[in-house]
Amino acid sequence: MMAEHPAEHLAHWGEIEPLLDQALALAPSQREGFLDTLPPGQQRWRGLIAELLRHEAQAASAGFLSLAASLPELAPSSIGTPQAPGLSWQAGQAVGPWLLLEELGRGGMASVWRVRPQEGDFQREVALKLPHSPSRLWAERFKRERDILARLNHPGIARLFDAGVSDSGLPWLAMERVQGQDIVAWCERRRADVPQRLGLLLQIADALQYAHSQLVVHRDIKPANVLVQDDGQVRLLDFGIAKLLAAEEGGASDPALTQLGQRPMTPEYASPEQVRGEEPGIASDVYAFAVLAYRLLSGQSPYAGAAPASRHALERAVLDLLPPAPSSQVRPPALRKALRGDLDTIVLKALAKHPDERYATVDAMAADLRRHLAGEPVLARAPSWPYVAGRFVRRHRLGVALSSLAVLALAGTTAWALVSSQQARGEARRAEAMYQFTVGLFNPDQDQHANIKLPDLTLKTVVELGARRVLTQLQDQPEARIRLIQDLVPLSEQLGLIDLSASLAQARIDETKQLFGDQSLAYADALRSQLLVLDSTAQYQHGLEVARQALAIYEARGVQDPHRLAAVHEKLGSFGMRLHPPGPQDAAHLERAVALQLAQPNVVNTLDVTYLQLGLLRALLGNLPAAYQAGMQALELNRRRFGPESWQAAQAESFTGTWADMSQHPAEAESLLRHSVTVTRQVQGADAVGLARSEIALATLLFGGAGRDEARHLMADALRIVGLPQNANFKGLKDQVLVGALGLAVRSGDGPAMQQGCLPYADTSLRPTTPYFVLLLTQACTADALHRGDLAQAAKWLGDAEASYTYFAKAPSWTMGLDLRRGEWVMAQGDKDGALRLWRHALSVSNTTQLAWQSRAWSLIAQHARMDAAERGRLQAFMQQLEQAGGERYYAEYLKLLREAAKTQMLQQ
């Protein structure tokens, strides 16, 4: 019955065809109606047409004929054409020291013969591989590679015994003859189950690891190169032969034909970097091994789903397409269950597009496989929830979206740590994942045509919505929920959703405590992630306690992981130095964090932030050159890592520039700070908080010299930025800018500005928390009170200054400004001697910083005292120093005061 139909279709095709044509021109829903209204004479075809329409639909959904034909590789002789002259081998022929016995097979690149040595015996069975198209460069290559390959001695690797070139110039490779089946066929024939297949994979891994340790990369891992003997022993073939045989296309090639050059051998197994033509390395072997594992476990190619119609399409798939989890490719529920989870995770990790994201060694992957077999937790982390197979890896630029980030103020706080750390850890991928996650929340069926137009919302809003949702949902899946929260904390933080990230961080702590206990690693990690939030909300005391707790747990568990330890040590140092006078124990924590991160140079980390914290510490201790050194290290690191025009480099420049300024290297400071301003404005936008920091630093530098007008503009812009509602959370930076502006107002003697600036701070609760800013504020507002003649107010401010003295006890160069004002206050009481003592004391503890106050001190001393020669000498020396270091361009303000002081003194002589 069935067999008749097709013939019927064809037999009456002339009549059917036009009707079918009409039907196809209609929308599917209208076709039934069309068939109903066929005139009676044509109704007889109705059945056939309906059937054809059905077939059309079936064919379409099955992808019938959607894949064009291609020519598979084939032994040339089978299609009856002669080989190239000189390369037809025959039994009995001699090649090098070998005698050809029997042809074992023929591939596209080479023939393989069973041979024996012409003289003497050889215990092992030898297969001689004779390449078809040898290039002239072989001899050289062979010599180089042969020794390396021949040294590979491992039960899982087919030996290369020798290689050479015969008298007639034909190359040969003498290999161990392996009798076995390719691994896919072997498993199929024996119906191997998952543990058995894993066992085979582990054998392969062992052999690969051995070869890698001998610095040999396979480069062409595929089932045909992995044979399994009857006894179940795996033998890997053709190690590195791919490299040996990759003939260089010299003059022998036909110019009309396309050169294939270094293109990979087997596209399915080629890693993305190989497809791009790069040199394969260990990571490529890891990838190919993963493709093999995928094949073996799921029965399919990772890219089968894409049904690529050509080599080019396959290559594009390798580069762009995320393969689905192996478990999703199998039918039987038992098998699906066996693969889901760990095995999915392990294989997909090793299939990552970027080599750095895969297992670093085959061994590491094997270790995870063994853990899985033993029922232990594997180290690989599942990709973030929204790993959506089949989607294209989006190259997502987040620079602008993350622009509203807090920046590390000189002694302030922030999510700098966050920014630097998360950015460095590939946040682009994460953020993409988060984006997908929230898309998924709104679109659980992955419907392509969902109503919600997510691209219209900003990433920030989308993440916010998603994060809020996860806080209230997924209660029944605590593990999944934790993982989500884990990713959302830093991301929401980065986007300035501070309250949200605080809630999330707390949620994570609560969950992990409940699920795993308060001595668990997960709990310690949750605490560690809270540190980021606490940093940006300036909760240093709380943060210190949390950090201590986390460290205690890590130490109790013997955790060695530098990444975790470094993060905690860094916070211990940086929080510590904001709470108490900075001291050696804080420095020790930071140095330790630096050392831990330096020990793993290839691991992405927050070393730049650590360097900056260290710089900060040194600056607070009054050692500006050392601070500058640390800043330069951070800057160089970021330049290398992110490029000189990155915002990360710009931020490092911002600090390093400030420290350069404070070390009396104004020209360099200007260069760094200008670049920082330019890049930050470009990359993060004109309203970015980071820009305000760089601007105020540059303004402070330029104010003292020829650029005073520009300085005013910069300052105004910085004030504008911190005043923006979206930047309201960044308190530390706001403090910095306001206090900085106040300082400039004092220097220009702008009474109203000073008064206006200091008025709000009469309310002590509004004052900054950071000691450095408190210091600057106190100095400025004392000056304001003195300026207005309000001695009582001045006394109040000076009374509050005790805390600053305590904090900066080790670095009196900072508090010299307070001494200056105290002197003025004392002077206003009529105690000239007392004043002079204080001013002279101020100068005696000064360093390269606070040039404005030093100049003022000199000026006051000159007005009220008669300097002896020594003192005059010091004044001169100071002037010279400034002239050399910066001259009029930078130090006009100070030099003016100093010159007047000198003149006053001269007139007194």
Add this chain to the structure above:
Amino acid sequence: MPCALARRVFSRALSADPSGGGRFVYSPATFSLPVSGATLTQEESTPQTLALEGVLYRELKQMARQRLRRSGPMTLLDTTALVHEGWLKLSRQQGYADMERSHFMAYAASTMRSIVVDYARARLSQRGGGDATHLPLDELPTLARRDEEYLQVHEALQALQCSDPRLAKLVELRYFVGLEEAECAELLGQARRTVQRDWQKARALLWSLLKDE
């Protein structure tokens, strides 16, 4: 005539299918019909066109072999690229110089089809048995081991050819040469919509011929 024979033989073989799974069982002896050189204008092959086709066949085959050999164990060769290159090479030669590209493509399509079929037949007979020693095998289930598929489509096309050579040519162009819709429309001088519908018809028919309900 070959057409009637093809139809009858095709039906017979289908009904004699022992596997019952609707798959067409290939048996080398029965189906070695020559590939007919259907031209665009549905003319019978003249000695001249046959000669040109012969040249084209040899040339393309040679090119394919060279490329495969030179590139080493490369799994797949793009027939599209091959045909385009063939055009580049041959359009300068005598006999082809005056030919329009659309005509060339028509020949190339049937030539490519026979080359693919030749390779498929050879592979199938080669894969008979024995253990795999050092022979490279194809790996991708979707991209290789399609030899049976190629032969099935080829046989079904022979039947289709007799009833609607235009549709058969379209299948050759799209499936054996890998051309896109737009290109086919251009070559066949038709609107894209027409080509789309033709493709649907062809597919429906071939599906009917090859699949069991």
